[in-house]
Amino acid sequence: MKRIGVTGHRSIPGEALGHVENGLRAVLAGRDGPLEALSSLADGADQLFAVIALEYGADLTAVIPSRDYEDAFEDAGALERYRGLRNRAAQEVRMDFAHSTDEAYYAAGTYIADSCDRLVAVWDGRPARGHGGTAEIVAYARTLGKPVTVIWREGVVRD
16 A cells, blocks of 8 residues: 655645645546555645545545644634544544644654655745644655655745
């Protein structure tokens, strides 16, 4: 089974969204054999990846950073999408953290990097804004020798 994990920004500017969607589809389309998609189901890149992976028939593995992860969702729509995707997951892996902290996010991100055959990063190439951010997970995956596919529209800056 091929295993593809995701890391990425929670905020994807509108001018990059179509490019990101097309890039994710290109990575997930045309796979021979079963596919497992690993995602923490955060708003933005994680949820977009999970939705597209399910469209392509992948088994979704939800990697949940903490017991109170739902409390970290500030947007009601994002929380509703999270719950819907979590219910569609073939399996769930929960990190052993009570609260959604940077350490919990880092643990979930490194779990995904450790467990996948390829990491997809919806990443603007800039430094992480906190411990466990996209840049840090990309760097970690690269130290493992994992192939990393970066998807971002050149020239677009995120908020």
